[in-house]
Amino acid sequence: MEGTLLFNALREAIDEEMAKDPHVCVIGEDVGQYGGSYKVTKDLYEKYGELRVLDTPIAENSFTGMAVGAAMTGLRPIVEGMNMGFLLLAFNQISNNMGMLRYTSGGNFKIPAVVRGPGGVGRQLGAEHSQRLEAYFHAVPGIKIVACSTPTNAKGLMKAAIRDDNPVLFFEHVLLYNLSEKLPEDDYICALDQADLVKEGKDITILTYSRMRHHCLKAVQQLQEQDIDAELIDLISLKPFDMETIARSIRKTHRVIIVEECMKTGGIGAELIALITEQCFDDLDSRPVRLSSQDIPTPYNGKLENLTIIQPHQIVEMANQIVNEGK
Amino acid sequence: MTKASTPASDQTTSKTGQASEHAERLTNLESSYSGTISREEGLALFRDMTLGRRFEDKCAEMYYRGKMFGFVHLYNGQEAVSSGVIGAMKLKHDWFCSTYRDHVHALSAGVPAREVMSELFGKETGCSKGRGGSMHLFSKEHHLLGGYAFIGEGIPVALGAAFTSRYKKDALGDINSDAVTAAFFGDGTCNNGQFFECLNMAQLWKLPIIFVVENNKWAIGMAHDRATSDPEIWRKAKAFGMKGEEVDGMDVLAVRAATERALKRARAGEGPTLLECLTYRFRGHSLADPDELRSEKEKEFWANRDPLLSLERHLNEKGLVSSDELRSIEKEIDSEVLDAVEFALAAEEPSPSDLTKYIWAD
Ligand SMILES: Cc1ncc(C[n+]2csc(CCOP(=O)(O)OP(=O)(O)O)c2C)c(N)n1
Ligand SMILES: [Mg+2]
Numbered sequence: 001m002e003g004t005l006l007f008n009a010l011r012e013a014i015d016e017e018m019a020k021d022p023h024v025c026v027i028g029e030d031v032g033q034y035g036g037s038y039k040v041t042k043d044l045y046e047k048y049g050e051l052r053v054l055d056t057p058i059a060e061n062s063f064t065g066m067a068v069g070a071a072m073t074g075l076r077p078i079v080e081g082m083n084m085g086f087l088l089l090a091f092n093q094i095s096n097n098m099g100m101l102r103y104t105s106g107g108n109f110k111i112p113a114v115v116r117g118p119g120g121v122g123r124q125l126g127a128e129h130s131q132r133l134e135a136y137f138h139a140v141p142g143i144k145i146v147a148c149s150t151p152t153n154a155k156g157l158m159k160a161a162i163r164d165d166n167p168v169l170f171f172e173h174v175l176l177y178n179l180s181e182k183l184p185e186d187d188y189i190c191a192l193d194q195a196d197l198v199k200e201g202k203d204i205t206i207l208t209y210s211r212m213r214h215h216c217l218k219a220v221q222q223l224q225e226q227d228i229d230a231e232l233i234d235l236i237s238l239k240p241f242d243m244e245t246i247a248r249s250i251r252k253t254h255r256v257i258i259v260e261e262c263m264k265t266g267g268i269g270a271e272l273i274a275l276i277t278e279q280c281f282d283d284l285d286s287r288p289v290r291l292s293s294q295d296i297p298t299p300y301n302g303k304l305e306n307l308t309i310i311q312p313h314q315i316v317e318m319a320n321q322i323v324n325e326g327k
Numbered sequence: 328m329t330k331a332s333t334p335a336s337d338q339t340t341s342k343t344g345q346a347s348e349h350a351e352r353l354t355n356l357e358s359s360y361s362g363t364i365s366r367e368e369g370l371a372l373f374r375d376m377t378l379g380r381r382f383e384d385k386c387a388e389m390y391y392r393g394k395m396f397g398f399v400h401l402y403n404g405q406e407a408v409s410s411g412v413i414g415a416m417k418l419k420h421d422w423f424c425s426t427y428r429d430h431v432h433a434l435s436a437g438v439p440a441r442e443v444m445s446e447l448f449g450k451e452t453g454c455s456k457g458r459g460g461s462m463h464l465f466s467k468e469h470h471l472l473g474g475y476a477f478i479g480e481g482i483p484v485a486l487g488a489a490f491t492s493r494y495k496k497d498a499l500g501d502i503n504s505d506a507v508t509a510a511f512f513g514d515g516t517c518n519n520g521q522f523f524e525c526l527n528m529a530q531l532w533k534l535p536i537i538f539v540v541e542n543n544k545w546a547i548g549m550a551h552d553r554a555t556s557d558p559e560i561w562r563k564a565k566a567f568g569m570k571g572e573e574v575d576g577m578d579v580l581a582v583r584a585a586t587e588r589a590l591k592r593a594r595a596g597e598g599p600t601l602l603e604c605l606t607y608r609f610r611g612h613s614l615a616d617p618d619e620l621r622s623e624k625e626k627e628f629w630a631n632r633d634p635l636l637s638l639e640r641h642l643n644e645k646g647l648v649s650s651d652e653l654r655s656i657e658k659e660i661d662s663e664v665l666d667a668v669e670f671a672l673a674a675e676e677p678s679p680s681d682l683t684k685y686i687w688a689d
Contacts, residue, residue, distance in 0.1 A: 062524035069487020105465035106456025110688035
């Protein structure tokens with residue numbers, strides 16, 4: 001049986017939800033006739049028409065705010081950030097209105113909206129197109145943040161995000177769109193708030209998300225050859241964290257490494273390590289560590305770019321170090 | 328409606344040297360109102376405007392008595408805009424979107440004075456359950472999309488409500504979907520990108536929205552003509568191929584008539600209108616504003632055009648109501664406002680155990 005590419009898995013999810021619920025619509029730059037910058041909405045324009053797959057002018061803050069108003073009045077919009085980085089221009093609408101409005105309105109309005117798009121460090125795209133906004137948006141109250149990492153979870157999470165009555169920031173990674181996998185046949189969804197236990201192990205817990213899941217998988221295989229049995233968890237939900245799964249793992253392994261692509265300062269790992277220290281301190285036999293990107297704008301040069309983000313060998317080295325420190 | 332005869336020459340306005348353009352424009356404006364209104368319509372407008380005025384006066388009193396906190400922006404002087412626009416629209420059907428200066432829009436939209444006052448007192452009985460405050464009044468029931476405290480951010484939200492109207496009609500096939508959205512905002516806000524971006528999209532997609540600019544000449548301490556290259560905001564519609572109109576914002580009947588024209592276009596699928604209402608606020612920007620920049624002469628010019636007095640004069644001239652009737656309406660309103668205060672004072676504060684309630688929809 002043939003596999004499905006990740007961008008097509010997302011497309012299937014959107015297509016199926018649009019077919020099921022006529023209130024679901026797509027809003028963004030080049031999502032219609034052009035089919036989306038990474039073809040996630042290819043041909044949906046023909047199928048659903050120009051109002052349900054709305055090509056917008058390049059006005060991120062305003063069309064994101066428009067999605068808020070549409071969601072408040074009964075629609076279920078999916079906003080595409082042509083590149084998630086561009087949503088820096090929509091920070092106000094995402095933070096003040098998507099995130100806070102339900103609360104400030106005393107529950108008057110709900111905002112069932114998804115904001116999705118490609119992010120992360122790609123291949124030599126330069127600093128501005130290599131941003132990891134999940135960390136910037138992390139402090140905004142009232143939004144859920146998820147990151148998909150495989151075709152299967154991309155589809156299941158997207159469907160769950162569309163059905164959720166809360167605003168969801170949905171991070172995709174530019175380098176994962178062409179991953180292929182055979183998808184389940186049934187109409188499945190993946191819970192937005194549940195981490196994925198990718199591989200069980202007993203010696204050390206590795207927490208990661210998005211593209212770094214695949215770097216970690218490589219590292220876990222190498223560690224296996226060195227007789228280190230690592231447990232790998234894909235966080236999936238970046239807000240809120242699935243602390244139950246995380247704590248359960250740490251109770252078993254007593255060691256933890258966080259591997260992330262965002263920058264170290266104020267990153268996802270910064271918050272996570274703080275929570276682990278607060279909640280799992282007594283279960284730890286060694287210091288919890290973060291492997292994060294350098295605190296620099298991502299350089300264009302390929303070698304420098306590789307040095308900016310974490311590579312599998314660094315994960316292997318750190319895991320060795322931590323496991324041996326504890327002995 | 329007859330105009331007050333005060334001359335507009337106000338060349339000496341200020342320390343900052345702004346021109347008299349705002350007052351001159353009003354004086355030069357031919358009153359666009361020529362129709363007739365019924366006694367009932369006249370009384371309804373007078374009631375609504377009086378409620379707006381008296382409610383705000385009471386807010387000032389309560390603020391100085393320490394019953395409400397934070398930034399409180401009062402609407403005195405601009406009542407003709409809220410009552411004229413919202414009065415022409417269908418309550419609980421059309422949508423309304425406001426700013427931080429939102430009390431009176433909420434009242435005109437039908438949110439009970441008790442709920443608005445309770446919100447200002449931070450009570451659970453407030454229209455935003457005491458979580459929003461003066462600048463964040465919301466009521467889904469009354470189609471109030473909210474008060475928005477950041478400049479310009481309500482305009483895209485209003486655009487979204489207008490998009491939903493069109494979507495329901497053209498994508499969901501609901502031929503009865505004809506709700507129009509009114510987005511209220513100030514002159515200073517018209518220099519913000521969201522204003523231009525949304526004008527573009529509204530016209531592009533022919534969305535049923537009315538952009539109501541309440542040009543009160545000032546953005547806190549920034550005089551309008553010091554902040555914008557062309558002070559005639561309504562003309563900016565033309566750059567988008569949109570219908571723009573300027574109206575005497577102190578004349579509720581003129582505002583109402585202009586709104587009716589805009590509504591007709593919007594409901595017929597002919598798209599948006601940019602309606603610039605020339606108006607003035609009779610108080611400082613907020614209750615914390617020392618109001619040092621505006622000249623006495625300027626204030627006097629606009630005080631002479633008090634929209635409530637103008638309406639009363641019109642109603643009298645047409646023989647529609649007697650002054651006695653209006654005075655008794657004022658009395659009724661005063662007791663309604665007093666009742667709102669008493670209700671709000673006695674109401675419960677939100678329970679501490681509900682601190683995180685309303686973050687998530689279940
Ligand atoms: C994004 C943003 N910047 C600045 C402010 C502070 N601020 C509040 S009201 C205001 C002036 C707005 O003037 P205008 O649009 O004319 O409305 P008015 O207050 O006169 O009704 C400013 C600068 C704000 N609330 N939001
Ligand atoms: Mg102003």
